[in-house]
Amino acid sequence: MASNKRANPPDRSLQELYRDDPERADALAWGRRGALKGSALATMGAALGASIPFAARMPAGTLPELLARPAAAQGTAAPGGTSQGAAAPGPQVFRMPGKNDLILLGDRPLVAETPEHQLDEPVTSAKNFFIRNNGQMPEPVTDPDSWTLTIDGEVNTPLSLKVGELRSRFPNVTLQLQMECGGNGRGAYAPQTRGNQWGNGAISNAEWTGVRLRDVLNAAGLKPSAIYTGHFGADPHLSGATDRQAINRGMRIAKAMDEDTILAFRMNGEAIPHIHGAPLRLITPGWPGSFSQKWLTRIWIRNQVHDGAGMGGTSYRVPVKPIVPGSNNNGADFAELESMPVRAILSSHAHGSRLPAGTRSLDLRGAAWAGDLTARAVHASVDFGATWTEMQVAAPANRHAWQRWQGRIALPSDGYFEVWYRATDSEGRMQPHAAANWNPQGYSANAINRAAILVG
Template identity: 50%
Template structure:
């Protein structure tokens, strides 16, 4: 007997075929779907409304109203997260719960590679700094606070695999949609101040980060993850060794009592449960530091292609991205209302976002949003926009950010074997009742 397949699975395996199976839609040379007749009626029935701009709807596009998941998970100190894996625990935040300028601890996503330590109390916790330094350090959290300037910064922190679920063919790993991102207010000290106190040797090239989490196998000889960054990134004044988020102790699942915040780069460089920073005279080769982990091909590759390890490069700055945080996808406007005020956030790795545009007609036209400056470098930026809808029906709102280098979110980003760096335009569904 053939296996029943869900709508998302159908679209992940072959979106064009899924269109034909589910809605009878045929694809033209410009990838428009020619959705009409019975297919148009079928999709309208499923969505509960007609689609005013159906002629602009790309083929192979699962409607946003059908793509969202509302599964919640209960974790102490967390609420509303959608669990992707329970060993290790990984959970993402629905977009509407990321509406705050400062992400609440309860809504901050969880990304683990191993098993968190049982003891996450600050008392007795020590950090070693050694390797290519003139004076090795062994510091308590109190020592860090007493010896170095304490700073608080809002920093965007995103998993390198955020958006993996959107790649076709599918890539292995946690199937993040859009919620492996947060922007908390982190309190700690600058890593560069600590490294300066240790005295870097001329041979210092790269950091190696080590944590107290253990391997899923239980083998003490195995390390779940140990990554690092070039010295210039470690010495950036916004790279922190932190012990508080949003004015309170870091949540145990987010790395208590001590962690690194290496903003704008893959979250894996921001080691949790930090116990050691080793300075190396070579590019660090710890667990998940070598290809294909947290690496992408140097050049574009055909979807599904095999890529030799020598053809990968380590991911550094994350791509430009945006998120619609209000309204929640699936909203129906009240009777007599055809205007909607939108808001969200945008960010861009080491860069600043310079523009955000939104569309309600599948990208045929765009409206420029109002964009706020970040409170400090590496914080995401608030944007707001207003759209008016010409008639009743089903609409998709798309958001597209552009950074200072002119790089813009694509509709479909380049595929890569591990499903990293998906910065496709975010989209939500809105119903206009009348």
């Protein structure tokens, strides 16, 4: 006879408890209900290894970022002897020649994120450039100038051009251009969505040299029926199937004709590294990185919206009207994710940094960007968002480059602090406190980010 006794549920991590029911998590983990004080404050301080000077301003249901996202490779034990399991493990490190340590998110396909503090340079170096593949990598070529690009479809004169011809036939341009994965910030969505759980570091701002795509399209002669592109690369499908594309996206002709959309053959004054798309890569700045096809071989000009791999449904598309988080949806009422939302990174201090006792101010710096727009302002807080200090934001080096920001913020004492930082775009839209507009594949999550700092 079967027993009516329910099996014990599996232990849940502290993060899962906070995701599912933040107020109950507060009570279970810390004995906290409402304001953080007394034994609850002592328990949380012990877990963090430091006092919390602004504890009274910590919003209820907020898990300290150092516990939500440990900086060390080892996980942090759950506080107070509770049975909900350990805190999240630290990031898994990815190492390869020519790269600084990245955060490994997946190895098939290879996906790796750059820690924010490694983006503390105006122009992103190849060693700090994030990695996002969709399929296998093609074999490197021995003669980059012989690589061929085809332009066909709704054009008067189909073209077949080698990289050497592109370089010599059309004006060369060099621009700093932001490139960001459409899933950047995905890890902030609750409930969790499909896809790589990016933090805040799927962003780059390299200096690209190439030719404007519009110059090449003008040479081909666009027909009046041309409304969309379709992009093809040499990367094999993960399955090895030769009749399937790893990714095959396309964009509106207006973006293809933008003066900053380029066919790039150099990165930071050198040949593009193979892992980043050599010998020819499409750069579509300000829009999801999936538009910036690696190992580019063909651009098909179409008389309809492109329907390749990674188009339609919920792929790189977001709800026009909010949907219930966690619900199923076929994307019929979704719109293409094009210009990326405003976001800031903090590059002056690594998450989990420990500073000397007596440190009474932080000199902060980082970067901000807003897709096709610009960043109008950046603010930072060290008291859990109760008050904010405006930072200085520099102009971009050129259109579609990110903007560096800096500023100083005071600390009242030693202890545990969190730097919260947020950007506002040129149309007045500010990063939200929580990832908004939930969607099944987790695009466009640009919540305010936090970095833990321990002083003394």
